[in-house]
Amino acid sequence: MTTLVLCVDRTNDIGRKTGLRTPVSGWEAVQSLVVDVGLADPEDTSVNCLLEALRVARDLRDEREEAVVAVVSGESDSLVGADRSVAAQLDELVETYDPESVVVVVDSAEDERLVPVIESRLRVDAVDRIVVRQARDIESTYYLLKQFLADEELRQTVLVPMGIGLLLLPLLLLRFESPALAGAFIASLLGAVLLYKGLAIGERLASVPERTRDALYSGQVSVVTYVVAAGLTLVGIFLGGLEVSALSTDYGVVVAAIQFTYSSVPWLALAALTASTGRLVDELIQNDEVGSPYWNLPFGVVALGLVVRGFTGWYLERQEIIQEASIPGLIESVPATYRLAAFIVAGLVISIVGVAVASNVADETLDVR
Known part of the structure; x- marks a missing residue:
């Protein structure tokens, strides 16, 4: 019985930072990949994800189970293309090693969304999600804020609505002269933005022209x-x-x-x-x-x-x-x-x-x- 220990990188951080193509499989190859990713970006959580995959494979071998460690990533700019790329790489690993089950190792909720794709091809025995412990001090908080500000998607989702709300607040106070009414308007604005993002209304609206064109044709x-x-x-x-x-x-x-x-x-x-x-x-x-x-x-x-x-x-x-x-x-x-x-x-x-x-x-x- 062969168990595949699979490290999943949906956003292809590993490929962009190292220039390597996936899948990467085998103990020595993944060990070398850990060094390459660590040298490219020591702060990347992918390093910890790769190390956890190696640790899980080692523990399985210590228990007299045959284990193969591998890494797959989404090599595409779109989410659909990335998921299909991961599926194709997983098919290649299944054809090469013929595993009976898989242990999935991820470092974010984004990567964990690929579990159903993996389940359609192999039996998933476990999902191991890595949470990196951070020192609880001011310096660590500073670096977390720095990483947050470097994330373009988070900036657009959180900072842009907050900035618009703060700009409108003094204008509303001058217009209504009521802090309660101005605060209610700002809260409604932020709530509408959060619902817009949470319900993925933008993605639905973006697909309307294509669906309309297909229906007309x-x-x-x-x-x-x-x-x-x-x-x-x-x-x-x-x-x-x-x-x-x-x-x-x-x-x-x-x-x-x-x-x-x-x-x-x-x-x-x-x-x-x-x-x-x-x-x-x-x-x-x-x-x-x-x-x-x-x-x-x-x-x-x-x-x-x-x-x-x-x-x-x-x-x-x-x-x-x-x-x-x-x-x-x-x-x-x-x-x-x-x-x-x-x-x-x-x-x-x-x-x-x-x-x-x-x-x-x-x-x-x-x-x-």
């Missing part, structure tokens, strides 16, 4: 329906805002919110129906089999819109903001409760019809098989 109907849905959503929001602005100022916030929902929900439901229909058409064009959720979604959207419209209309009728419904020639006035019940029943019926349609489509697919 592939001829997807949903591209058009999404644009139509966005327009219908704006129309619904606009009409809801107009209805709220026409309300008397005597009504509270709750009534205004319900009025906005009542006026905008037909357009919002129509927007959701348009988008879901476009997605359904794409599935019908691209795939021979369409899952039941795609069939059920349009019916669910309509049913939900009817139920919300019914409840909001019942509340506005009770407040005498909208007039009671009537059926010309039959009923002059339909009570609010009956009207609400009709909307609920209609929503339930449409929802049940959607489930039945989705089930029938699924059964037909099974019969074809």
Whole structure:
């Protein structure tokens, strides 16, 4: 049984500082690499990671286990390219040594993200993360701050929002003359920046043009329906805002919110129906089999819109903001409760019809098989 002791360097610090290409395998080769990395940058934690990999391999050999120590790194400027580079190097090591398991040695959370890639190829017995102990004195703190300021990504994530907040603070104090209000604004700004970074919104927005281009080239109907849905959503929001602005100022916030929902929900439901229909058409064009959720979604959207419209209309009728419904020639006035019940029943019926349609489509697919 051969165990691979693998030191992972996702950001390719070892390759950039030594000029060597990975993978590097074997006791003597990794020992020589420790010296090269240490001479290039004695403060680099990769030195400790390499030494830990050698120590783990030595301990395994002392226990009469066959162990091979190796180093892989991400030789690419992009994260995806780096991960694929590590995967290719790991495949090369597996082909050369044919190990049965691997012990992963990392020195950061960034490197630890490659564990799933390694697990897809070998059984991971352990993950050893190195934490370098630092002397608790002023000099050590100074060097930690120096390393922090040298990291471009950390500077952009932490220092830039703090600098913007400090620049805005005196302007806000002059404008509002309230420290509490100015502090709340700064806290909201910093919170928005942290959420932007934490949720990776920038990466998602960066991929939008590429995904849109791929969708246009592939001829997807949903591209058009999404644009139509966005327009219908704006129309619904606009009409809801107009209805709220026409309300008397005597009504509270709750009534205004319900009025906005009542006026905008037909357009919002129509927007959701348009988008879901476009997605359904794409599935019908691209795939021979369409899952039941795609069939059920349009019916669910309509049913939900009817139920919300019914409840909001019942509340506005009770407040005498909208007039009671009537059926010309039959009923002059339909009570609010009956009207609400009709909307609920209609929503339930449409929802049940959607489930039945989705089930029938699924059964037909099974019969074809």
